[in-house]
Amino acid sequence: MGKLKLSKTTVERLQPVEGVQAIYWDKDITGFGVRVSPGGSRSFFYQGRLNGRAKKITIGKLGRITAETARKEAKRIASMLELGQDPTRKKEGKAAGSTFGDLLEAYVELLEQQGKVSAKAVSNAISKDIETAFPKLWKKPANTITLDDCMDIVGSLKDDGKPRQADKVRSYIRTAFSEAINARGDVNMPASMRKLGITSNPARDMRKVKGSSNAKDRALSLAEFRAYWKHVQGLPEPKRSLALLHVLTGGQRQQQLARVTLADIDRDAPSLTIWDRKGRRAKPRRHVVPLLPEALEAIDKITGGGEYVFSCDGGLSPVHMAYFNDQTKGICAAMQEAGELEGEPFTAGAIRATIETRLIAKPYSVSSDVLAHLLSHGMGGIQQRHYQHHDFFDEKLDALQKLHGMLTQPRGKVTAIRGRKRA
Template identity: 35%
Template sequence: MYKAIKDLEPGKFRKLCAIQVAGSLEARLLSTGAIQFYWRSKLNGKQVRVPIGLFDDRAPPKSLKPTVLGYSIPAAIRKAEEIAHAHLENKDAGGYPALLDEKKERERGQYQAKVEAKEWTVKKLCLAYSDYLEKLGRISHREARNVLTRHVIDAWPDLAALPATSLTPDDVVNIIRKVHEAGKGRTANKVRSYIRAAFQVAKDARLDASIPVAFKNYKINFNPASDTKPDKKSNQADKRPLHKADLITYWQTIKDVPGLRGAVIRLHLLTGGQRIQQLVALLTADITKEHITLYDGKGRPGGEVRQHIVPLIPAARKALDEAGPMGLYALSTENGRTHISNATLSGWAQAAVADVLPTFQPKQIRSGVETLLASLGVSKEIRGRLQSHGITGVQAKHYDAYDYLPEKRSALLKLYNVLEQKGADVIHFNAA
């Protein structure tokens, strides 16, 4: 057979030997000077010829395994026998050529899957989730985008470039740990929460028609953040609400602060310490003589943004008028084109009372108001209705359409009377 190989004519096939299982081994001299082995047989009367590999004239003459360069003649015979067996076993389905086609389709599918995986990355899912929150009207969309961009996309570019399906719980923990070790426990919990939410939306897209179909492209069947643990200490609520005396001090200090800043921080307190993010987004069109309408976007993704109606007592109405609502947004430094940020409102409040309440934080107003109202006998339900929290249960969510405006107004008047020390014990404080 070695002599037959040496005597090959360029471009012509030569039978070297019969293959016992089926067909024969052939060789052909290519235009490059290399020699190619083939297995040849018939299927349904038609000739079938399958390439095996190149002849390696340096391979051991009796070797049965191919080298990196090609095959010895015995190795080519062994390979031809393997092809013949596979051909016969698959003869009814199209023989060995059909197996080759199936393999190509499988490889093509795997290649396509790899291409898709590279496109549907962790980074793209993080940004898509932020966009999704924005379309739902969630006020958290800005925070989600900032947190995920800063602590995932920018901090871990290699992980962010991975297919979303390949992110592991260990990866998520590493992301969270880096933030936690920087002394930002609360932020670390937010990072975990937003990663978990983004992957859950993609996972739920398979069975939830309300979620955009594009999320199905991430092919998420497992949420890598689900089994990770939050830092419970960092998630604890603020245990330092403003006491009655401090609330009065706060009010008496800000009641005469001039301009927009004074009007805005007074409105915040006199409406019951509403969530700052919701209050600053107040639309001019959502103001009436008697109340304002805010939009509570907290809750699970996919849920509706809930209208939250807050009555205006006379002092709050006055503060709102002093803010000069115009244009789209009521609380604005740009004639309503954009609204002031929650950081701006918080900064104004802190600056106004820095001398009398040096440790004051604006978030203490909300808890302080609720604590004070509780001491004045305002029920837990009315406090929850006023501050838009604690509204749970099927009856409360779906069947109770009453707006509770009289009860909310009564609670706010009680708050105002205490702040003005009307009918309450007069509390003296040192403003120095």
Template identity: 25%
Template sequence: MARVRLTKTLVDELQPPEKGQAFVWDSEVPGFAVRATASGAKAWIVQMRVRGGKERRMTIGFCNKVPLDKARQEARKVLATADLGRDPAQERKEAREVKPDLNPTLTEFATRWLEEVAGRRNRAGTLKNRRLLLKNHILPVLGEKRITDIRRKDIEDMHHGISKRFPVAANRAVSLCSAIFSTAERWGMLTENPANKIERNAEEGRERYLTPEEIARLQTALDQSQAQDSADVVRLLLLTGARVGEVLAMQWEHVDLTVGLWVKPAATTKQKRIHRVPLSPAAVEVLAKRQSAQKAKQRKGELPPWVFSGDGANGHMTTIRTFWAAVCRRAGIEGVRVHDVRHTFASLLVSSGESLPVVGALLEHTQAKTTSRYAHLQDDALRIATNRVAGITVSLQKQ
């Protein structure tokens, strides 16, 4: 069987046989060839011997769709697999015969994952974000592929495409894919996670804290607002450092104004565990005023279950996004998210000399590295302490 080194020009100029099929074998990769048929179709094929001496022939792809270098590379992989005693052709046939429920499309499996896994573990906000990532970025690219057909290159291409406009969202999309494929791997539907070892885009940590002047202007704007329910939410964010969702879901039964304590139930916290938060006198005052006002509205003086009652399906307020934008405009504050109020709370604690472990405990951080982002804010407090020691040393030297 004569062999020549296959080139694109040679394959393009190859004439179809009058009948049947003809092969031109590659001299560079033994067993690799181009097959031409009487109909004019040209395809890359690889021929090998598998365990037991059986000869197998497998199609890699059509020449007009798969470049020569890619086909030659795939042929080498197939031949190496056969050398290890496996039967690539039979494995491909079996993969195609896998029942759809054992090899679903990514859209089908992601739908199941959202219901059976994420739906039990994630909070409503996280679940909403994950649905949007799937809808806007992941499924339009990979949704119709069956999960066993998705390769690391597919994930990398998706990440690259999203990165052109949304580099951070591209990273989140890869992380979500990894979580989904990890479940498929755990359930025995995959042998490896194709979203592992994907290089992510560099992300700059966001550090935006309200300055003392901005806090003063914000408090004035809150006092002048007609929406005092939403204003009280922001006041408690400033005084507790809690997440906005936790404050909105606050219930009276979890608050003890006598001792100044708020016990967040596990269902409302990010870490899914109970978190005890000491309340300052200022925070107690905000809550006490709300309690008195709510009792006055009730005929029997009974409190509603929620500190911030609302018309939503859960019975409490669910967002202050519009209010936050309006109050920031009124206060002349730009570039601050409502979550940055939490960072401001932490920065004030650290700048005043409080230790990072204490700050982490108040913010419900489970890992020290999460709180370490505020370490640089200790500089002023440390400088004061250093100057104090220097003053003592100098005074002793003069004696």
């Protein structure tokens, strides 16, 4: 792509690229550019030379500064470099006084550098729940932040009846300090993180917020699950095929499903590939999910001229998590009205928990090892990385066949489907 004028409208229209930071250059100001992370955040920077040596300077993120402000700052930086002056010297001289806000913004930058799609959500939460809610703490030197300061932030969210969000923010603060400590000896970390000079973690001893994961503890009974499946069958397209595909792929994480493209579908050995980026892994792990014939039919019904599989506009854009959640909420309400709900209302995340709970129980008795591979959790250990090379494809296929039989055959009878083609 050629150079663009990085105005507010142009920058907002730039699309993220899966797995990498995309860089766009301004056509008028040489050296002025913007980085677009896989998660969608946009950071302005200037790249030039000071006394013959390359120098790259971060200006700020769109939202915290405007595109017009970034352009003015780029011109100022360019002028200083031309005069042989270092625009960052004063800032670096105050490294010991880096603020709590500097630390949290550096943590977001680290997530973006690692290609984490969660970076945008983390940035939004930090901005809303810390910067806006606690402006004095945001400006406080990072190395003077105490456990009590952290408790004020997290406790406020918990007291407002938001235990899940409170625990997320607790995790962000704790991890930000931990990464800053590690960055002191890691040249691979962003410069913004290495220069913070953090030596202790005041949030280290903060306990997990009770009630933060209650929604995920809900698993539908077999009767409820079959009722859910019945309601899915009655949905209009593309809702029906999207919900059906979510179940028949084993209840994979919604954010990961949203990133699946047609290029990730293998029709010869029917399967879809998910590039699992969760956790602290620097590179995504390849996660292959077998596809039943019914799943392939659903894919054919919802795909079109675009690239995305889990889409409600023919593949032009991926569905948002809110789409899945609203759809599940509607089915849950219909089940409650029909007297089919045996327990508390449930969320989309409960479908994943239900699939694992029902498959591990008799008469299906799918092993926890197979379920771990099917649902892609707990796969980062030494044994998995270095010693276990079996891909569990046929075992995962068998589990999905049992899942389909559970929903369509009252007695749980499973009809065998041949495995994948082998070379």
